Amino acid sequence: MATRKVTVTIPEDLLEEIRAEVTDRGLSAYIADAVRAQRDRDRLLELAQWLQDEHGPLTDAERATAAAELAAVDAEHARRRTAQRRSA
Structure with a gap:
């Protein structure tokens, strides 16, 4: 899979928490997984909105x-x- 290096800004305390939990997979893999999870949540929210529009609240x-x-x-x-x- 192709990758691209980007620069992001993250609160220092959060970064330290993440680094304390990251093991062999590394910081980049951890952050990529987090971004994928957020993208999945966004898609689920979109689906929930479609379902609500279709079937009511x-x-x-x-x-x-x-x-x-x-x-x-x-x-x-x-x-x-x-x-x-x-x-x-």
């Missing part, structure tokens, strides 16, 4: 269900991070 019950599912995913991620840190 979510109900309060649908929003509550989605929020609960996201909270469960967040809790699982936190649990796994804690377990990983304890085993390291």
